[in-house]
Amino acid sequence: MTLLAGFNVVQIGSGLSEAFCGRLLADVGARVTSIDPPTGSVLADHLNYGKTVAADAAAQGAAVAAADLIVREGAPGVLATSVWTEVAIRRLNPRAVLATISPYGQTGPQADDPTTDLTLFFASGMSRLLTGQVDDQSEPPVRPVGMQSAVLSGLAAACAGMHAALGNERGASIDVSTQEVLATMAMTELTRAGLTGRSWARKRLTDGNGATVCILPARDGYAAISPRENRQWASWLEAMGSPAWGTDPRFITKADRVANFDALHALMSEWSRQYDKQWIADTAQAAHVPSFPLREVAEHLDTPQMRHRGYYRPVELAGRTVKAPGAPFGLTIAPTGHKGRVSPGPMPLSGVRVLDFSWVIAGPTTTRYLAAMGAEVIKVEAPGGGDPGRGSELHTVLGQAKKAIVLDLKKPEALEIARNLAAKSDILIENYATGVMDRLGLGADALKAVNPNLIYISASGMGRTGPDSHAVAYGTLLQSYAGFAGLNRHPDVPPRIGFAWLDPMCGLMLAFSAAAALWRRQRDGGVARVDFSMIEAMLWTMAEPLLATQLTGPPQPVGNYSADHAPHGVWRCAGEDNWIAVVARNDAEWRSLCALVPALSSMAGLDLLGRRDAAAAIDAALATWCADQPARTAAETLLVAGVPAAALARSADLVASTHLRAREFWDAHGAGVLPGLPWRASFGRTIRPAPGLGADTDAVLTGILGVAPDRVAALRSAGVFG
Numbered sequence: 001m002t003l004l005a006g007f008n009v010v011q012i013g014s015g016l017s018e019a020f021c022g023r024l025l026a027d028v029g030a031r032v033t034s035i036d037p038p039t040g041s042v043l044a045d046h047l048n049y050g051k052t053v054a055a056d057a058a059a060q061g062a063a064v065a066a067a068d069l070i071v072r073e074g075a076p077g078v079l080a081t082s083v084w085t086e087v088a089i090r091r092l093n094p095r096a097v098l099a100t101i102s103p104y105g106q107t108g109p110q111a112d113d114p115t116t117d118l119t120l121f122f123a124s125g126m127s128r129l130l131t132g133q134v135d136d137q138s139e140p141p142v143r144p145v146g147m148q149s150a151v152l153s154g155l156a157a158a159c160a161g162m163h164a165a166l167g168n169e170r171g172a173s174i175d176v177s178t179q180e181v182l183a184t185m186a187m188t189e190l191t192r193a194g195l196t197g198r199s200w201a202r203k204r205l206t207d208g209n210g211a212t213v214c215i216l217p218a219r220d221g222y223a224a225i226s227p228r229e230n231r232q233w234a235s236w237l238e239a240m241g242s243p244a245w246g247t248d249p250r251f252i253t254k255a256d257r258v259a260n261f262d263a264l265h266a267l268m269s270e271w272s273r274q275y276d277k278q279w280i281a282d283t284a285q286a287a288h289v290p291s292f293p294l295r296e297v298a299e300h301l302d303t304p305q306m307r308h309r310g311y312y313r314p315v316e317l318a319g320r321t322v323k324a325p326g327a328p329f330g331l332t333i334a335p336t337g338h339k340g341r342v343s344p345g346p347m348p349l350s351g352v353r354v355l356d357f358s359w360v361i362a363g364p365t366t367t368r369y370l371a372a373m374g375a376e377v378i379k380v381e382a383p384g385g386g387d388p389g390r391g392s393e394l395h396t397v398l399g400q401a402k403k404a405i406v407l408d409l410k411k412p413e414a415l416e417i418a419r420n421l422a423a424k425s426d427i428l429i430e431n432y433a434t435g436v437m438d439r440l441g442l443g444a445d446a447l448k449a450v451n452p453n454l455i456y457i458s459a460s461g462m463g464r465t466g467p468d469s470h471a472v473a474y475g476t477l478l479q480s481y482a483g484f485a486g487l488n489r490h491p492d493v494p495p496r497i498g499f500a501w502l503d504p505m506c507g508l509m510l511a512f513s514a515a516a517a518l519w520r521r522q523r524d525g526g527v528a529r530v531d532f533s534m535i536e537a538m539l540w541t542m543a544e545p546l547l548a549t550q551l552t553g554p555p556q557p558v559g560n561y562s563a564d565h566a567p568h569g570v571w572r573c574a575g576e577d578n579w580i581a582v583v584a585r586n587d588a589e590w591r592s593l594c595a596l597v598p599a600l601s602s603m604a605g606l607d608l609l610g611r612r613d614a615a616a617a618i619d620a621a622l623a624t625w626c627a628d629q630p631a632r633t634a635a636e637t638l639l640v641a642g643v644p645a646a647a648l649a650r651s652a653d654l655v656a657s658t659h660l661r662a663r664e665f666w667d668a669h670g671a672g673v674l675p676g677l678p679w680r681a682s683f684g685r686t687i688r689p690a691p692g693l694g695a696d697t698d699a700v701l702t703g704i705l706g707v708a709p710d711r712v713a714a715l716r717s718a719g720v721f722g
Helices: 016-027 042-048 057-066 086-092 117-123 148-166 178-196 230-239 254-259 261-272 277-286 304-309 362-372 394-398 412-423 444-448 475-481 502-524 534-541 543-551 587-596 598-603 608-613 615-627 631-640 651-656 658-662 697-703 709-717
Strands: 008-012 031-035 069-073 097-102 173-177 214-218 221-225 291-293 313-317 320-324 332-335 353-357 376-381 402-406 427-430 455-460 526-533 568-572 579-583 645-647 666-669 672-675 679-681
Touching: 008 016, 008 057, 016 031, 016 042, 016 069, 016 097, 016 148, 031 057, 042 313, 042 543, 057 086, 069 148, 086 097, 097 148, 117 148, 117 178, 117 568, 117 579, 117 645, 148 173, 148 178, 148 502, 148 534, 148 679, 173 178, 178 394, 178 502, 178 651, 178 666, 178 672, 214 261, 214 277, 221 277, 221 475, 230 254, 230 277, 254 261, 277 291, 291 475, 320 543, 353 362, 353 412, 362 376, 362 394, 362 402, 362 427, 362 455, 362 502, 376 412, 394 672, 402 697, 412 444, 427 502, 444 455, 455 502, 475 502, 475 534, 502 526, 502 534, 526 534, 534 543, 568 615, 579 631, 587 598, 587 631, 598 615, 608 615, 615 631, 631 645, 651 658, 697 709
Parallel strands: 008 031, 008 069, 069 097, 097 173, 353 376, 353 427, 376 402, 427 455, 455 526
Antiparallel strands: 173 679, 214 221, 221 291, 313 320, 332 526, 568 579, 579 645, 666 672
């Protein structure tokens, strides 16, 4: 049994975003029919694999009429001239969910601006954050490997579309803006800007990562480490042989290590250069310190962990059998005969209860989406500080519309409360270390006895099974391990840890899996157990370099170079650390660019190959033209001429954006604003303030479990709530 067997999807158009959306849906069993799918590349062939192509008008009409979800890509001006306008689609199928993906959304003053993957990363602010803080601001910002703007917007459309398919609104519509999807990856930075007006600085002042997450040089490459907790730092010092400098007053506290990071990193590097990267990681893991080697993508194609998980599937591409990434969900589905109830309220997840044992970023992002879609999310936290997200602005946004309770799970009474809540819930989500929930008696098998209809979702770095399942992992280390951080750089720049990209991306995938599991249970009673692997999710998004390494050889970091377009790059503008991304996708856009830049006027007749040959002269001309202009002014000039361009946005620029304001992306919060979801839905979203630590403990116990108030008071006196 597959998760979405019987769910019909139609993807319309030759863009990559809807193709990635369809790929994810097909990977968990949906029947996906393509109309005019992308062609001409190995990536397109991978995205099309196993889908049905509707080649003629009759087949296309039949597929659209039978669809549960229709996804298409295009700015409003483009879609207005398409055969498949919304009117045409609704004439054939008035009930299906229609998800539309476009660079800037279907409304707002920038809706029809020309864009590319590179310019969208600039317009969203993500290129400012991607590789982490820099020592030299003359280092140009970069886009990530693998057409990630299409990957992420496809994931968002799949997530939102799957939720909408659970709802009661006939013909619901979803509007996905790629700019907003990318911007919401940086939720902490975006929230801080919305509440304080401050933007993250690209210039490194201390270490850029809190002195606990860094990359060390090894004898054969690099290793990433993250001894972020005091006990982990003590274990790490011991793993390094208890060096004399470990007692240096400059490094005693975390704040000390931040302030003196350059000296600390030099000392650790002197030690690490003696050893191989895998040995360093293994030594750290043996001491329960999170660490992974920086691997090439090719190094993940045949590992004991991936073989155990059965992750790859053989696919015929370019005349060869290659390993294509599979779904990262580790699914098992048990029949129960109980179908659950159809959503009784206005939101897709109205009436759905979620017991949330997740923390930090990936899990709370997941449950934020579920709460926004109407679920009753009960967030379970430990006494004391609760979720680490409460130490920053993160909880303010990720905690929205949730209920918060505190349970000391070391107490038998607290475990009994947790089991009783699980018995009355539809979904449980957890991302504790492997084995913790089982030891508490809250594992999937144990809770099946009290609630056989409970959808149980676990998220972990490597998955809950396999030889690496107990590795201590964080998202930033895993994106280094996957090869993502190593490719997201200029060829002459060493790799950096970079922005916590993997965690928010996994939030989209996990929320999608929750909606898909609800659909399965509602359809035939199948109850899913999701064993989500973050490293597998990261590799799923890296399909392009993963396939390339098997067909043409291991990819190398190329900065902002593109094999498809020229010019395709970034140039510095007037002011401090101001940059613009400029792309000519075709000869017409190139001629428009030449008409604006005097030094290029004599080159207007160059074709793509000619532009490649003249790359140095073009670069010099654009550098001179951009240098004396504000980035925003230069970008506006180019956009009016139809040339894809974007100024490198700061988070505060996004807060001030008239386009995002017009799209109602920002929600009022006190004297500031909070970022919304990466999609607009015709049925809206649930918005309530994030709760204080334990704010709903009494109400949940009395209202859901029927515990008498005096018993709640007795439990509190006994320390069950900390």
